[in-house]
Amino acid sequence: MSAAAAGVEARLPIRSDLDLVRVRQHVRQASATLGFGLVEQTKLVTAASELARNTLVYGGGGEVEATMVGDGRRAGLRLTFSDRGPGIPDLERALSDGYTSGVGLGLGLGGARRLVHEFAIDSTPGVGTTVTVTSWTARAPRPRGGF
Amino acid sequence: MNDDFPRPGAVSVPVLRLGDVLLVTLQGDLYDGMAARLQQDIAQAIVDSRVAGVVIDISGVEIVDSFLGRVLAEIAAHARLLAARTVVAGMRPAVALTLVELGLTLPGLRTALSTEAALELLGRADAARPGGPHRDAR
Ligand SMILES: Nc1ncnc2c1ncn2[C@@H]1O[C@H](COP(=O)(O)OP(=O)(O)OP(=O)(O)O)[C@@H](O)[C@H]1O
Ligand SMILES: [Mg+2]
Numbered sequence: 001m002s003a004a005a006a007g008v009e010a011r012l013p014i015r016s017d018l019d020l021v022r023v024r025q026h027v028r029q030a031s032a033t034l035g036f037g038l039v040e041q042t043k044l045v046t047a048a049s050e051l052a053r054n055t056l057v058y059g060g061g062g063e064v065e066a067t068m069v070g071d072g073r074r075a076g077l078r079l080t081f082s083d084r085g086p087g088i089p090d091l092e093r094a095l096s097d098g099y100t101s102g103v104g105l106g107l108g109l110g111g112a113r114r115l116v117h118e119f120a121i122d123s124t125p126g127v128g129t130t131v132t133v134t135s136w137t138a139r140a141p142r143p144r145g146g147f
Numbered sequence: 148m149n150d151d152f153p154r155p156g157a158v159s160v161p162v163l164r165l166g167d168v169l170l171v172t173l174q175g176d177l178y179d180g181m182a183a184r185l186q187q188d189i190a191q192a193i194v195d196s197r198v199a200g201v202v203i204d205i206s207g208v209e210i211v212d213s214f215l216g217r218v219l220a221e222i223a224a225h226a227r228l229l230a231a232r233t234v235v236a237g238m239r240p241a242v243a244l245t246l247v248e249l250g251l252t253l254p255g256l257r258t259a260l261s262t263e264a265a266l267e268l269l270g271r272a273d274a275a276r277p278g279g280p281h282r283d284a285r
Contacts, residue, residue, distance in 0.1 A: 017179035024176055024210065042210055042241040046249060049212040053179075097250050107213045111249035 010066045014055045014081070023052045023064055027079065030066055034075045035137045044077065044135050047115040050108035051081045051131050057102065059083025059129055069134065076117075076136040087125040095121075160185050162192055168200040168269055169193065169231075170262065174207040182218045189222055193229045200269035201226050204262050206237030216251045223256050233257065234265035 009030065012023055027048040031041045048064070055062040062083030069076040088094045095113065100106035109131075113119040116133040123129040160181070163170040169192055171185070189201060203219065205211070211219070223233035234257045246253070259265035 021176050021178050028209070039241045039244055042239075042245045043248065046210045046212050046245050049210060049214075050249075053212070053214060105213050105217055105251070107250045111213065111251070114248045114250070115245065 008065055009068050012064050012066070013061075014052050014063055014083075015061045016056070020049060020052050020056065024049050026066060027077070030068070031077055031135075034068065034077055036077075036135070037138065040135060040137070043115040044079075044133075047112040047133055048079055050112045051079070051133065054108055054131075055081045055083045055085075055129075059085030061085075062128075071136070074136045074138070076134050078132065078134040080130060080132045082128065082130040084128040087127055087129055088121075088123040089125050091121060091123060160188070162188060164192075164196055164198065165266070166271065167198050168202055168266060168271055169196070169198045170202050170204065172204045172207065176209065177215065179214055182215055186218055186222055186225070190225050190229070193226055193231050199231055200271070201231055201233045202236055202262055202265040202269070203233065204236045204265075205242075206239065206261075208239070208242065211238070211242050211246060211251075213249065213251055216246065216249075216253060220253055220256055227255075232269060234259050234268050236260070236262045236265040 010026060012026060013019055014023065024045050027045045028041060031044050036044065052064060055064070060083060062081065062085070065080045065082075067078040067080070069078050093099050095109050096106075097110045098106045109121070112131075112133065116135045118132075118134040120132045121129070122131075160174075160177075161172050163172075169189065171189060173185075177185070192198070193201065201222070203222070205219075208215075219235060223235075226233045235253075236259045238258060257268065259268050
């Protein structure tokens with residue numbers, strides 16, 4: 001894998017609770033293939049589940065793009081969740097634990113941020129929301145075929 | 148990609164009655180609709196069979212997110228109203244670590260290392276393996 005290696009490896013729709021299962025399974029498989037340890041896999045799948053559910057419930061549906069990335073030393077998995085929903089008027093409040101505009105626990109966004117290595121959110125009221133997260137393997141990637 | 152995950156109607160969650168305890172075994176990846184239905188099924192089963200305890204075995208569950216966590220907490224709260232106690236058994240270490248970081252502390256939800264330990268916690272020592280090691284239930 002070259003230092004700049006990056007490629008969109010999958011684009012999955014998020015339109016139903018069955019799609020959430022597909023997203024979780026995809027992230028599980030991709031992170032295992034990249035060599036993530038079991039705990040890191042579990043954290044990334046859980047973060048993906050939170051963000052995908054927000055895309056579905058609040059964003060009115062959307063998609064996630066999974067990209068394998070490398071920084072020359074480690075492999076990483078980048079997930080970009082996007083929707084064209086109502087957007088988030090107050091990002092700071094949305095990210096704080098316990099805030100929900102629905103019936104949830106208000107843990108999804110803040111929790112997902114803690115579960116990944118990099119977290120970025122871009123939301124414009126009336127336009128939509130994009131959340132990008134990246135996690136890295138602890139070690140240099142082992143060469144593998146298929147990606 | 149693996150495509151053989153449960154579809155609506157194709158899979159149901161086994162709910163078993165062991166004396167005055169309901170044993171519910173969750174396996175694999177539940178979609179939200181199925182978790183919500185499970186919540187109703189358990190409440191109904193508690194009413195129907197007047198059990199005193201519910202053990203939910205999640206040793207086969209790979210992730211617990213805020214949705215499933217909330218479902219588990221609501222099952223326990225509902226059971227409490229019906230005078231039944233709930234114990235979640237067999238949570239995987241990776242899942243437990245992740246829940247802490249997620250911030251999901253699940254107050255009011257008792258956990259045990261195994262189904263046996265959960266049954267003991269509910270005072271059903273007779274149902275636990277005879278002569279087996281006495282395991283600590285958190
Ligand atoms: N994609 C999105 N589009 C619009 N609003 C969003 C989006 N994602 C999150 N939000 C807003 O941010 C709030 C906080 O989200 P968060 O995931 O932290 O909590 P929750 O979904 O309400 O509850 P939980 O995730 O604990 O079940 C939501 O209640 C919602 O108002
Ligand atoms: Mg959420």
